[in-house]
Amino acid sequence: MPKIGILKEGKVPIDRRVAIIPSQAKYIKENFPGVDLVCQKSDIRCFPDEDYTSEGIELVNDVQDCDIIFGVKEVPLGQLIPDKTYFFFSHTIKKQDYNRELLNEALDKNIRLIDYETLTDANNQRIIAFGRYAGIVGAYNGIWSYGKRYNLFNIRRAHECFDLEDMKTEYDKIKLPKIKIVITGGGRVGKGAMEVLLGLGIRKVTPERFVSEDFNEPVFTQLNSRDYNKHKEGKEFSRSEFFESPGNFESDFYQYAKCADLLIACAYWHPEAPVLFTREDATHRDFKINIIADVTCDIEGSIPSTIRPAVIDDPVFDYDPTTGKEMPAFAEEGNITVMSVDNLPCELPRNASEDFGHELVNNVLPCLFGDDPDKIVERATIAENGKLTSHYSYLQDYANGKA
Known part of the structure; x- marks a missing residue:
């Protein structure tokens, strides 16, 4: 049974947004059979921990035992857990210098990296955004x-x-x-x-x-x-x-x-x-x-x-x-x-998170846990099994420090 973890944001300066708000977490548990979900404790999130517990969501100190982890901003290198599936904005697809190490860390730790920015429909239109x-x-x-x-x-x-x-x-x-x-x-x-x-x-x-x-x-x-x-x-x-x-x-x-x-x-x-x-x-x-x-x-x-x-x-x-x-x-x-x-959406984190989570639940999770005829998740996957996927092989020279 796949287990979802809602991540506490670790990037500095802090980001108070969250990918899945409490009511959406409850909806996922009730409407995606076989999917478990926990939320990492956070003292910075725009929705306090009590809002999750009131919806019946378990709070945890870490997400080590989760299979799929949802964050918002880049995860600090030392906090990336090997062999997991991560969703977050990686800011790597344009070969951003400041995140080269992040991409290499994902490759070295055998992380399946899926970037929200690359989640698109059959017409190449983004299906989730702030x-x-x-x-x-x-x-x-x-x-x-x-x-x-x-x-x-x-x-x-x-x-x-x-x-x-x-x-x-x-x-x-x-x-x-x-x-x-x-x-x-x-x-x-x-x-x-x-x-x-x-x-x-x-x-x-x-x-x-x-x-x-x-x-x-x-x-x-x-x-x-x-x-x-x-x-x-x-x-x-x-x-x-x-x-x-x-x-x-x-x-x-x-x-x-x-x-x-x-x-x-x-x-x-x-x-x-x-x-x-x-x-x-x-x-x-x-x-x-x-x-x-x-x-x-x-x-x-x-x-x-x-x-x-x-x-x-x-x-x-x-x-x-x-x-x-x-x-x-x-x-x-x-x-x-x-x-x-x-980082303008951070100024209205509650609204931004609610809209974002709504798109995630409706446009992405059905493809992640069910049929995905348009290969939405596959096309958005940057790295898997320690390698760049074919869609993102152009990042190899960037990862190697040559671009």
Whole structure:
């Protein structure tokens, strides 16, 4: 009988999220015959231990005797248990230098490593993610940053609120002038950001109206790839070509940068794709954006001002585009204020965990413990039996320290 262990997060800084909340743990025990489940004791989890025991879930000091272990963030090397199946965000599939040792540890310890980021359906669409809450908190933080920069209003930070409903009680305190806000990206993250702006009563307008009209109220527009990228040869934009050959395109974002006050960046960026704008662009007198909430947080990626990740307790810094240097937050009007927290869902851990666990229970566990005709779990398995699987053999040079 397979035994599931819900892991206590061990990464520092701490993460209060959990992959399976108490009510979902109870549901698993009742609806997956033959599956046992325990929860490792934790003093940092957003759902206290008592919430699990009240649902009839056994608490344990360790998960040594579990077969399948569910965490959220990377497991510290010394805490990985040999010969187990692990689910967590490994941050290895893009050959991230800082997690090379983690991948090698999984291989050396004969761990079956399954990454949530690689769990996709037959159409290659992700079936489990925290993206919605990254967008929600990112947009809220962007509005918070605007209020702080111009001393317009004081609202609690998202992490100071009990949950999303509590955070929404702050909306009535927010009074914005007739600013223009631009969101890039239309996936889970972008939709989460739009939830906040619509919840604040900010009107959505088309990209065309955004750049050509003035408004007597705050407005926002949401941009897809075709709105701010153009073919280098003047050809019609093709979504499939853009994703297959992003190097064939160049940025057309500047038209929005000339009229937007706040940018909420939620779009996935490929290193071969055009950057959104350059540092030189940001020095021009008609470049208007002065606050950027970079939800994607690609360091030195599509947005030159995102020079480092920020942390929840200190979420913003200023960027001087003339020097490319970081400055103290809200230091000078000529700077760009950057919000670049890289673990935004952690600010609303209860809601983020509940939604994530719901997707895990409904989209992943049936494939793990039953039939898996689309090979969802198989395709998401990075390592097994001490080797990289065929889908991830491209990581071998990375594991060997050659990439």
